[in-house]
Amino acid sequence: MNTQFGLRTENFKNKNYLNGRVKLVTNKKYGIEFKFGERTIGNQVGFTERYELDDEGYVSQITYLDSLGKEVERYEFGYDNNNNLKERLEYDRGELIEKIKYDYDSIGNRTKSYLSFIPTSSQSQTDYLYDESNKVVVVNFLDSKGNLIQRDKYSYQFEDDKNQVIKSIYHSNGELNSEKYFEFDNRGNLTVEYSLDKLENVPFSKRSNRVEKLFSTNGLVMITTESGFSGMNYTQETIYHYDSINNIIREEITRFKENDTIFVPPIEFEYVYDDENNWVQKSNSSFIEIREIEYH
Structure with a gap:
């Protein structure tokens, strides 16, 4: 389980950061093909993703379809x-395979989750405990008989004059697993985040899961730099360009x-937006992603 501050309201609202009263996404x-020197849309790549939202804007169903339109996976949320x-159901080609139910306290902290894996009739439970600032401090994993199989503990270090976490420490079954560090600018923006795993002893610039962000004066992310992630033997820098109403256009x-040294050609993505300022096209030289949005 990843180091975390809390498990409050997790409701998949605006999963795609959508504006307006969205009903279906x-x-x-598609791949991009060049024929006779002209750029055309080719065959579909990967699955079709469908997100259904209820009247309140919460995602109620996510479905993945293959190239023939047949359902591959489906997730339902209550x-x-x-x-x-409150509930998450997972289907594999139409067959229910997993069910998770959640309990919360009076202020929205998740206190318990109950997992049922349908094919094997196996069940498990997870309990969450919080400190006075509503941050997770203990997570207990129990088997179907209520026996403790794993206990994760979290502790936090705060900046002296602010209620900002600058370090979190994660122990699993009594052993130090990882430490996570956070740095903020004077406007409270999270500018640096990185982890130290118990198996690693590497210099600062090579610490795992490192993300740095440079913000503009009005709080927009201008540059993101990422390094040290699993399978990532390079540093990736992303520069963002915005239009006059702060939509990312490139x-x-x-x-x-x-x-x-740059070891692959730079990649450039461009965005096109609809009248609600939701992007409906994202493209580069290799593919184009089209997002059809239906509104209430």
Whole structure:
């Protein structure tokens, strides 16, 4: 389980950061082909993704379809009166395979989750404990008989004059697993985040899961730099360009090796928006992603 501060309202609202009263989102990705020097849309790549939202804007169903339109996976979500995620159902080609139910306290902290894996009739339970600031401090994993099989503990270090976490420490079954560090600018924006795993002993610049962000004066992310993630033997820099109403219209992604040389051509993504300022096309030289949005 990843180091975390809390498990409050997790409700999949605006999963795609959508504006307006969205009812249905359909995502499809296509390859780009060049014929006789002209750029055309080719065959579909990967699954079709469909997100259905209820009247309150919460995602009620996510479906993945193959190229023939047949259902591959489906997830259904149910909420309580406070819009906390109450139930999650997972289907594999139409067959229910997993069910998770959640309990919450009076302020929306998740206190328990119950997992049922249908094919084997196996069950498990997870209990969550919080400190006075509503941050997770203990997570207990129990088997179907209530026996403790794993206990995760979290502790936090705060900046002296602010209620900002600058370090979290994660122990699993009594052993130190990882430490996570956070740095903020004077406007409270999270600018640096990185982890130290118990198995690693590497210099600062090579610490795992490192993300750095450069913000504009009005709080927009201008540059993101990522390094040290699993399977990532390079540093990736993303530069964001915005229009006059702060929609991202272009991303420039560059990957560097250890000696700061570019080892693949830079990748550039461009966005097109609808009247609600939701992007409906995302493209580069290799593919185009089309997002069809239906509104209430």
